[in-house]
Amino acid sequence: MANKIRVATTSLAGCFGCHMSFLDLDERLLQLAERVEFDRSPITDIEHCGRCDIGLIEGGVCNSENVHTLREFRKQCKILVAVGACAINGGLPAMRNFIPLEECLSEAYLDGIGVENPQIPSDIELPLLLDKVRPLHEVVKIDYYLPGCPPSADVFWKFLTDLLEGKEPQLDYALVHYD
């Protein structure tokens, strides 16, 4: 098929659980592959996002690299989708928002039980942490939201097939879960 829909995916401050759930499409992935081509994604290992029709983003924004990646996706994708609880409200990573960043780092790298050679990582290659984990819609405009931790494969299927059929995506009651 000539003009396939281009889809990019990434996980920011997420656990890849949403990507695993996407893979739960199982044999439906073959049907999808007839209509869809993947751009940047853990599935393809392409490093930068090219011009895409749909960008699926899992996870919230916890560091400077997340911000750059998210902005690249927004620039390149016609439709940007916040996938899963963390992308929508910060999720579990945002539970660090109630603890000062310095305390988080100290607990993890200096004072925590079993820490050897205590030092806070400061390699210039490491992205700087934000003081708070943020949901995607606070950084860029988001077009659609797929709630769930993770959203089920059926949610991805309904959303993508609605879009491919040119319909406004609609998730009915059975497909809406925040957990």
Next chain:
Amino acid sequence: MSKTITIDGKAIPFTEGQTIMQAATAADVYIPHLCHHPEFTPHGSCKLCTVKVNGRNCSACTFPAAEGQEVLNNTQELNSDRKTITQMLFVEGNHFCPSCEKTGNCQLQAVAYHLNMLDDHFPLFYAHRAMDASHPEVLIDHNRCIFCTLCVRASREHDGKAVFAISGRGINKHLLVNSTSGQLKDSDLDSGDKAAHICPTGAILIKHTAYQVPIGQRVYDHHQINEVSLASEHPHGE
């Protein structure tokens, strides 16, 4: 002749002294709500039950029904406002459903599902709120309190105590526990009290009961809150 109002064009009978919410519930018409409970004095604070009465916005739980009122309830505009209100409740507190044991049985979540709320829309507050785990049988997680005052009213009106109160304004509003230490363990609360079981969210929980009902069998897994609410608040049907 019994008196009637209309809700979305349907004639609904009422008796003198009934609120619009009471008349609607008796006629099996669901009006979304969180702070309303048929057993307690209406509080009118959550505003989810906002309906249009003869063109004006009113809280159905506090507004008295009167002959000939034309009430709009299940309209796109009102449901859109209700979704916005629910989004504001979500961003004001810290509602992380995947890590909350009330998930699946939570009225706040169920109302959000009912309104097809897919996102929070607003920036999140990430307010710093404490937990009170001092009581041996009851836990308070202030992160999830929506200030509906149901525990306040249940304690006073049903339990004959005054364990809870709401204090402060705006972002500083919080649930108070009536004890010298301010902790739940030093209050009069007993785990059998109505006030310990009335919370529509996961703010007041009975300890040692978490996750006993598996996913798929929880209250709102297969039934929307409109069905559940009418079945429990108008149990005599008809």
